[in-house]
Amino acid sequence: MFIATIDEKDARGAIAEIYQAEAAALGFVMEGTKCWTALPHIAPMVEHLLHEARNNFSLGLVNWRLITLIAAKQVPSSYCSHVYAKLLVNDLGSRDKVLAIQHDFRNAGLDAKTVAMLAYAEQVARDASLVSEADIGLLRQHGFSDREIADIAFCAAYRCFMSRYFDAVGAMPESTWLDPDPEFRAAMTVGKPV
Structure with a gap:
């Protein structure tokens, strides 16, 4: 740090x-948590925001983690990529599945609705100024409610905020989050070397 x-x-x-x-x-205690204590008046609010947003996320915890993985790649955040990849391996039961999603979610065997969700999250993280009303219409066609669309946008934008702060202050992923497989670890190191 x-x-x-x-x-x-x-x-x-x-x-x-x-x-x-x-x-x-x-x-x-993760470095990602500790780093906020440089701003002790902000740290409790950041923690509260994370828990409120994640616990009330309308699309479930696995989708929160999928969106975070895709957004982290765009930042690019090695810290968040490693943390959320590890969590998703446990959720999905397969390192290969997580690797395929991180590499190219459009061709990783996901259903069309999930691909649409991740494509929107990717655009929010990459350049939200390019999101159009047509993009929102496409999400509605896939069955997303406006609340769910707002949740996707929040999750992707929130990851950009968090990840950029982590990198700016030097927070690094703990060894717990680093996969022992060198190929997997290299794929998740999308930004700073770990």
Whole structure:
């Protein structure tokens, strides 16, 4: 990490609560969480926003993770690519499936609705100024409600915000998230070397 953050032993109040909850869930506190404590007045709000958005995501946790993987590639964020690839391997049960989606989701055997969702997320992350009303119409044709479309846009845009901050302050993925397979690890290293 490039900047000073609050160490776990020095954490108090809301920061201590955030650290304790993450350590209980993961067994450690991620650099992606710690890096926000350089802004201790912002860290609790960022944590709250993440949990509210993810827990109330209208398309389910796996789709949150798929969108995040595709958006992270566009940023490009090695940190988020590695974290979400690892989570998706557990969700989908296949390293090869995750690799295929990350490489080319349009030709990875996904259904047309999921491909449309990821294409929209990719565009939001790449250049949202190019999204048109026709793009929204296409999503509606695939059966997405306006709430779901807003959720996709939020998830992709949120990942850009988070990932860019992580890279800007030097947060790096913990070894837990790095796959032992060199080909898979190389594919998920889309930005900074890990």
